Amino acid sequence: MEGPIGDQRSKAVMRYLDRLKKSVRRGASLSLANAPKLHLGILEGLNHAIEVRGQDGAVYVSDLAEIFKQPLPAISRGLRTLEQDGLAQRQTDSNDRRRTLVRITPKGEESRLICESRLNDYITGIMDDLGEEFCQQFAKDAETLLQAIERQNEKLLAEKEKMP
Numbered sequence: 001m002e003g004p005i006g007d008q009r010s011k012a013v014m015r016y017l018d019r020l021k022k023s024v025r026r027g028a029s030l031s032l033a034n035a036p037k038l039h040l041g042i043l044e045g046l047n048h049a050i051e052v053r054g055q056d057g058a059v060y061v062s063d064l065a066e067i068f069k070q071p072l073p074a075i076s077r078g079l080r081t082l083e084q085d086g087l088a089q090r091q092t093d094s095n096d097r098r099r100t101l102v103r104i105t106p107k108g109e110e111s112r113l114i115c116e117s118r119l120n121d122y123i124t125g126i127m128d129d130l131g132e133e134f135c136q137q138f139a140k141d142a143e144t145l146l147q148a149i150e151r152q153n154e155k156l157l158a159e160k161e162k163m164p
Helices: 003-031 040-053 061-068 072-084 106-130 132-162
Strands: 058-060 088-092 100-104
Touching: 003 106, 040 058, 040 061, 040 072, 040 100, 040 106, 058 061, 061 072, 061 100, 072 088, 100 106, 106 132
Parallel strands: none
Antiparallel strands: 058 100, 088 100
8 A cells, every 4th residue: 555544554563563573572581581691593593403404413504504594604603602602512524524513512402491491481471461362363363464474575576586
């Protein structure tokens, strides 16, 4: 929708999404206030990569770069941070000395699970406050919203690919 009404709706949605993002970040930060020192985003990403592409509890650094669409130096910086805190370790692949594997250490896994539990408690508290009926309807509405966003993204991608 174009014009003042469409602009107002767009601005209202953007303001809402910004408030939602800030509120969730603040709540997540508060729920993790006394948690072990952890770089949760990086460690969760590493855990996900191991689940998806890993073998024997480890994943190749090159796979991380591919999965996260990040250059190897950026991946290495993140891994170095995890290693300094004892949350992950790199090791040379014994089958191919040119490749490096990464795994989460026991300390990293313990810290990740503690933080995951606290975040789950935070979300559960929100859901309990909202009630079961609202949560069920929200799940349906959120899926509808996500599908609309993905359709719009596909349209924009198709338009971008047509550009010279």
